[in-house]
Amino acid sequence: MRRCRPARFREGTAPPTGKWGQMTSDHAVRMRSVSRRYGLGDNAVTALDDVSLAFARGTFTAVMGPSGSGKSTLLQCAAGLDRPTSGSVVVGGTELTGLSERRLTLLRRERVGFVFQAFNLLPSLTAAQNVALPLRLSGRRPPRGRVREVLDQVGLGDRARHRPTELSGGQQQRVALARALITRPEVLFADEPTGALDSRTGREVLTLLRAMVDDSGRTVLMVTHDPVAASYADRVLFLVDGHVHGELATPTADTVATHLTHLEKAAS
Numbered sequence: 001m002r003r004c005r006p007a008r009f010r011e012g013t014a015p016p017t018g019k020w021g022q023m024t025s026d027h028a029v030r031m032r033s034v035s036r037r038y039g040l041g042d043n044a045v046t047a048l049d050d051v052s053l054a055f056a057r058g059t060f061t062a063v064m065g066p067s068g069s070g071k072s073t074l075l076q077c078a079a080g081l082d083r084p085t086s087g088s089v090v091v092g093g094t095e096l097t098g099l100s101e102r103r104l105t106l107l108r109r110e111r112v113g114f115v116f117q118a119f120n121l122l123p124s125l126t127a128a129q130n131v132a133l134p135l136r137l138s139g140r141r142p143p144r145g146r147v148r149e150v151l152d153q154v155g156l157g158d159r160a161r162h163r164p165t166e167l168s169g170g171q172q173q174r175v176a177l178a179r180a181l182i183t184r185p186e187v188l189f190a191d192e193p194t195g196a197l198d199s200r201t202g203r204e205v206l207t208l209l210r211a212m213v214d215d216s217g218r219t220v221l222m223v224t225h226d227p228v229a230a231s232y233a234d235r236v237l238f239l240v241d242g243h244v245h246g247e248l249a250t251p252t253a254d255t256v257a258t259h260l261t262h263l264e265k266a267a268s
């Protein structure tokens with residue numbers, strides 16, 4: 001396994017933590033008092049309840065918690081894929097609250113990247129064409145050599161002309177990563193990126209995510225159920241019933257698993 005953490009985070013020392021009062025411009029994403037409710041009346045569900053967090057630039061955060069605890073909702077609100085019912089989200093200095101749909105779409109297209117459990121590649125396009133798609137959708141031609149550069153970055157420089165069906169699951173996820181990187185996003189959001197992969201292939205993808213932080217200074221937020229995946233992060237946040245329920249700095253798979261066991265016991 002990797003693991004080269006940014007030098008500024010000594011073992012056992014938490015990266016800048018998520019309290020709103022401590023936020024500085026070093027934060028790639030900031031959430032203040034964010035709540036997300038779905039439905040109305042008796043059917044209402046509070047998926048996130050008054051959550052305030054900050055994610056330092058150049059760090060890797062994993063979000064964990066039981067099923068239904070609000071992990072995906074947190075990621076989607078932080079990424080501008082969903083609008084909070086109340087509260088404020090700032091990405092790279094841009095306040096998302098009140099942004100028009102058009103501006104929000106532009107932000108999603110140009111300043112953040114996404115990777116999901118499902119690779120979501122277009123089957124009729126080659127790997128290179130899939131990677132170029134975000135720029136094409138913005139009406140831009142990829143700069144010369146850029147597609148090849150990001151495919152090289154994920155170790156698939158020799159597969160540019162292959163279609164998704166000609167690639168393994170891990171390779172498809174790496175194409176999805178390259179697609180997310182083509183716009184040089186400030187933040188990469190990953191929702192269960194290894195959920196559909198076997199453990200060896202999953203580790204390759206996690207190593208790439210880690211390298212994006214260590215080598216390129218990107219910020220990564222990843223939802224995962226897997227303590228091993230979480231151990232690649234600098235920090236693990238635990239959610240329970242829409243609330244942040246503790247965090248771990250410099251996690252290991254064992255410390256994460258132990259923390260999850262405590263959470264489950266407390267909940268039962």
Ligand SMILES: Nc1ncnc2c1ncn2[C@@H]1O[C@H](COP(=O)(O)OP(=O)(O)OP(=O)(O)O)[C@@H](O)[C@H]1O
Binds near residue numbers: 047065067
């Ligand atoms: N579109 C929606 N409409 C109604 N309720 C929703 C919607 N999306 C999520 N919820 C509810 O919000 C809560 C949090 O859901 P969310 O998907 O964020 O949890 P999660 O922790 O990511 O779960 P899992 O680990 O199972 O993916 C759940 O109770 C879920 O049923």
